[in-house]
Amino acid sequence: MVTRSRPLNFFAIFTVLTLWMWVLAGVLFWIRWNSVERPSAPVKELFPYGEIRIGVDASYPPFEVATSTDLYGIDIDIGKALGARLKVPVRFINMGYDGLYDSLKADQADILISALTIDYSRSGDVLYTIPYFNGGQVLVTDGQHPLADMNAVSGHSLAFEFGSDANLTARAWLRRIAPFQLMPYETPSIALDSVRLGDSDAALVDATSAGLYMRQHPDWQSQEVVVTDLLYAIAISSKRGATWSAVNEALKSLMDDKTIAAIIKDWL
């Protein structure tokens, strides 16, 4: 049997080589681009007042609370860490929730860190950073008798705070899966008590309430599963893209080196 090798196609070789050159050039360019530290816009340009004016509504513990002389909370600590990372002093401006977004528009604040969730309806006016916390609802079960997710609640009992968002979510799930017993309680912590003490199989509460409760009961081995997302992010005017970019990068680096996680752990 005679085998004939196919003649080399000059154009095929040329095309493959050309493509390979382009890929190689692209990779080298990408490596070079990332190895060069380019100067960001000068601070004066990013924060024209020489400081980061951070708008907060300090009435939302543990994220931000005001005393007569001071502000404290997760968002306050994040703001301070952000300023340190950007090497710009920060000043917090306490205001009502209703005025937060207007303060960006009216140049009363540079950024907002106030447990704000990403609101897509504002995307024309506001840029949000990457989220730094998920405050959605979590399903909490005893570690000895865990339930994998909301589907597994069928046939069990579910505790929640009467009248809360979790109450509505529980009612919605009751329409989706096989029946389970609704256990309304007066507060989220009582709902969690009922799981810890064995009266209910699971509790549906918001992540912050769950975190605060776990701080008070560090010995309880529980399991938490995220049921709904509520992503908190920093808001900046859409007219200040360079500022957004700098803040977003700084926040990302604070998340990468676990600074944000440590701040949240301090409070929750």
Added chain:
Amino acid sequence: MNKYRTKLIEITNIFLRHWAWVVRFIIIWLLLGLISPTLPRAPLEAQQTVDTTKPMVCVHTRLIDEVYEWKIQRSLQLVREMGATTIVEFFPWAYGEPTHGHYDWASFDRIARQAHNQGLHVIARMGLVPEWARKQTGNPTTLNYLPDDSFQVFSDFVALFAKRYAGTIDQIIIWNEPNLSFEWGYRPVVAADYARLLKTVYAPAHAANPNVMILAAPLAPTLEPPGSPNGLNDLLYLKALYEAGAAPYFDALAMHTYGFTEPPEANSSPTELNFRRAELLHEIMLQYDNPKKPVFITESGWNDNPRWTKAVRPSQRVAYTVNAFQWAENNWPWLDKLCLWVLRYPANTQSYPDNFALITPDFELTPIYYAIQAYARGWEQGKELWLPAPVR
């Protein structure tokens, strides 16, 4: 050329051979169009009336930003079924006159039409300045920024509104919380400025609709001292408003009074914010104004967010709200309507303001809705709403 001609003849022949299939295809296409989902519509129902035992019950709605009319209709049906007689709704000037002298009444008309169909009374709140009237000075301004030389064009619009909706909407609130800096467009909060706005609006509105009732803006409950960049204490502002000579230029006073963390019966004090702060505002009215001038509380209520420092538990919210209606009914003869903030948001804010709502954006009714409904319609409240705490 011949080539194209031949091709054309070929295509024509194909069509002539298969024209019946072409016609069938078009008919099927049209039939499929008929069975495809259409935009939900909201045809008016037979004229409804509100079945209530408490005509004071009222609720602030947020309908103006709804895209679909059926959501407006559904919201208003739920207001009626709750037993509320009245709604307060925002009618933004920026929507009604987007460019100077050009009017767009469509979004206002559908609210007025649907509310009337449900037998509901409407109190209109007006504000929100169109860009053309903000007269940009180079500094950024917000939608609440109304420069002095735009008072007259705002007044013209209010008069047109009053005339158009005469007999349907006869109560108009001029502006909102002008004692707050951001509500006054970050201009200095000066009561005399607002008094001039009332004076500018009053006569033209009455000329346009002799039955119109002009309501002075509700003030934000706040303890901000004079000179604060955020605003001014509502008691101080109201006094200053009267001292600026505003009394003849409004027919009724709107108020905002929130309970925050205290029950409705808690005593009022000038240094505290609670439900009965309305009594302090009314005392100022009695000092300066006609004692028979009515009051409308156009925002009130409690919030049950788990972590807001000014919120209560949902269980307390239910009890406090019902008790507040009873308190007002028994003790405030000067009060015309007590309106709760808020029936429903078009979309959640995903923060504590959501916990003022009585129903969710997707029309899920919360326990407080049922409690108010039972109160307004004179129904029995039912059994215990939650379980006792576990004890070990």
